[in-house]
Amino acid sequence: MPQKVAEYFEELEDIPGTRVFTAKRARKGYWLNQFCMSLMKHENRERWRADERAYLEDWPMTDEQKEALLARDYNRLLDLGGNVYYLAKVFSTDGLSFVDAVSTMTGMSVDDYKKMMMAGGRSPKGVRSIKEGN
Amino acid sequence: MAKITAGVATSHIPLIGVGVDQGKQDDPYFKPIFAGYDWTKEWIMKPENKPDVVIMVFNDHASAFDQNLIPTFAIGCADEFQPADEGWGPRPVPVVKNHADFAWHIAENLILDDFDMTIINKMDVDHGLTVPLSAVFGQPEEWPVKVIPLAVNVVTYPIPSGERCWKLGEAIARAVESFPEDLKVQVWGTGGMSHQLQGPRAGLINAEWDQKFLDDMTANPEHLPLIPHIEYLRETGSEGIEMVMWLVMRGALKGQVKELHRHYHVPASNTALGHIVLENGA
Numbered sequence: 001m002p003q004k005v006a007e008y009f010e011e012l013e014d015i016p017g018t019r020v021f022t023a024k025r026a027r028k029g030y031w032l033n034q035f036c037m038s039l040m041k042h043e044n045r046e047r048w049r050a051d052e053r054a055y056l057e058d059w060p061m062t063d064e065q066k067e068a069l070l071a072r073d074y075n076r077l078l079d080l081g082g083n084v085y086y087l088a089k090v091f092s093t094d095g096l097s098f099v100d101a102v103s104t105m106t107g108m109s110v111d112d113y114k115k116m117m118m119a120g121g122r123s124p125k126g127v128r129s130i131k132e133g134n
Numbered sequence: 135m136a137k138i139t140a141g142v143a144t145s146h147i148p149l150i151g152v153g154v155d156q157g158k159q160d161d162p163y164f165k166p167i168f169a170g171y172d173w174t175k176e177w178i179m180k181p182e183n184k185p186d187v188v189i190m191v192f193n194d195h196a197s198a199f200d201q202n203l204i205p206t207f208a209i210g211c212a213d214e215f216q217p218a219d220e221g222w223g224p225r226p227v228p229v230v231k232n233h234a235d236f237a238w239h240i241a242e243n244l245i246l247d248d249f250d251m252t253i254i255n256k257m258d259v260d261h262g263l264t265v266p267l268s269a270v271f272g273q274p275e276e277w278p279v280k281v282i283p284l285a286v287n288v289v290t291y292p293i294p295s296g297e298r299c300w301k302l303g304e305a306i307a308r309a310v311e312s313f314p315e316d317l318k319v320q321v322w323g324t325g326g327m328s329h330q331l332q333g334p335r336a337g338l339i340n341a342e343w344d345q346k347f348l349d350d351m352t353a354n355p356e357h358l359p360l361i362p363h364i365e366y367l368r369e370t371g372s373e374g375i376e377m378v379m380w381l382v383m384r385g386a387l388k389g390q391v392k393e394l395h396r397h398y399h400v401p402a403s404n405t406a407l408g409h410i411v412l413e414n415g416a
């Protein structure tokens with residue numbers, strides 16, 4: 001083995017503003033992510049749109065996860081074990097693109113975020129490592 | 135005998151698919167995105183270059199696989215695969231046709247070569263597989279090549295190391311060489327380059343790192359499998375990790391590999407678009 005497993009996972013937590021979708025997060029977010037998958041079916045999207053709270057009752061998620069979903073608080077959902085490819089089912093149902101939804105996690109307006117992308121994106125300078133501050 | 139003639143890598147950004155499906159190629163935003171594929175479109179349809187089969191290394195984005203089943207390496211062995219409904223209806227693209235005899239041959243050889251492949255018969259294929267086809271072949275009635283889907287988990291950690299991906303490429307090359315039918319085969323690596331689709335650091339792009347990675351495909355390939363996951367994540371964003379799939383492609387090539395074409399453009403949606411065409415050595 002090239003590297004100790006504990007060290008491997010510790011390093012993944014050292015990136016500013018990033019939640020790597022580790023097995024630990026995947027376990028925490030299992031039902032949250034499976035709920036998201038259910039929105040790939042048209043009839044489920046219709047039920048979800050009609051009454052979001054009622055639809056959530058079928059899913060054994062924590063109250064925190066349910067509230068974060070209703071609030072579309074994507075950073076919170078990442079903390080609670082959500083993964084962006086799963087959460088995409090929620091924002092696609094809302095009619096949002098990846099750029100629209102992803103920009104809400106950055107504290108920037110969609111327009112400012114788009115401008116940043118057109119100008120070459122966010123520089124990695126200063127956001128590589130929490131420990132190193134580089 | 136089957137022979138790997140070339141390796142191709144390209145980002146598989148959903149927006150490229152949207153651009154093709156909605157005929158936006160001449161829109162100012164899309165123009166520079168598509169311009170970089172013109173060379174490849176012409177090159178690949180010349181009879182001396184046109185592959186019979188493409189081995190497509192891609193990842194599923196919570197479309198065919200959910201949290202119930204997370205195969206590290208999987209190979210599609212059915213006769214055909216339908217485009218997935220990713221939440222807004224399936225893309226209007228042709229069904230993906232496989233060369234199933236060849237796919238089974240590769241699966242058998244890989245397993246006996248110590249790669250514990252998952253075999254898939256039913257799988258809808260998402261933008262990870264269909265966008266590269268659209269970028270290179272446009273909108274034909276039928277895809278002009280057979281496609282063997284090879285799915286890599288790059289979503290739920292731990293994902294396979296760069297070194298393991300490279301070695302899988304080497305094993306694929308051995309499997310291809312032992313197939314008796316005369317076939318021109320290309321291996322395609324998809325995904326990347328820099329992008330992060332989550333959290334306050336979203337939108338990260340590192341053009342310098344990406345360009346060096348493209349350079350090293352020919353200048354310094356032995357360095358590539360040694361890049362640890364943490365470097366991709368720190369330097370190119372959390373979804374930049376998809377570049378490990380390019381290493382399966384590069385590992386399948388050998389000898390003096392020559393760069394034939396390169397395309398790099400920022401942005402396409404949240405992502406740095408990268409595309410390279412490599413001629414296989416002898």
Ligand SMILES: [Fe+2]
Nearest residue numbers: 146262325376
């Ligand atoms: Fe992807």
